[in-house]
Amino acid sequence: MLQQPTARLVRGAALAGGLAVLSLTSACSGAEGGTGADRGGSSVPPVTAAPAAGVVAPAKVEVIAGLTGCTAKIRIDAEELRQGVCHTEEADYLITTFPEERYKETWLEAASIYGGQYLVGARWVVSAQPKLLTGFRPKLGGTIRQLGATGPSAAPSAP
Structure with missing residues (x-):
């Protein structure tokens, strides 16, 4: 069934559009160290370079897509981010790059x-099914x- 990945792509597009508007209307600079929600919970140790490809990020959407075996179709090309979608037989996934870490x-x-799970590098994020992320990480x-x-949350129960 393609319904779940399609729904995730739609949510991702809405999120990216909202982020573009947010960055234009907001004067906040973002957290340098991240938040507890985006750091915690991962038991996978960090990797900073792509051992198989010998590439050190940040990279372009097209470069990351090529390393994952697809040609990305650019959906968003804004000042704050670029986002491409990859359609493969295995699954659809998003590659998003950013001009600044913030x-x-x-x-x-x-x-x-x-x-959900995301593969996160220096100024880029890949949104895909967990099994794909695990396969992309060495690349x-x-x-x-x-x-x-x-x-x-659930409504409180009556006493």
Whole structure:
């Protein structure tokens, strides 16, 4: 079924568009060290360079896509981020790059409401199914981050 990845792509596009508007209307600089939601929960040790490819990020969407075996279709080309989508037989996934680390951290903070795992490198993020992220990590480097989902909680029970 392609419904779940498609829904994730739609949420990702909405998130990216919201982030673009947020960065234009907001004067905040983002957190240098990140937040607890975007750092915690990952038991995978960090990797800074892509051992298999010998590439050190930051990289362009097209370069990351090539390393993962696809040709990305650019969906967003804004000052704050570039985002491409890859369609493969295995799955669809998003590659997002940022001109500055603070934009990436802001994007990750906003994405934490959706939860899930993301492959995160220097000024780039790959959004894909966990099994794909594990396969991409030796090629791209980076760290797999588990972001916590937040949302409505159950109503308190009556006494």
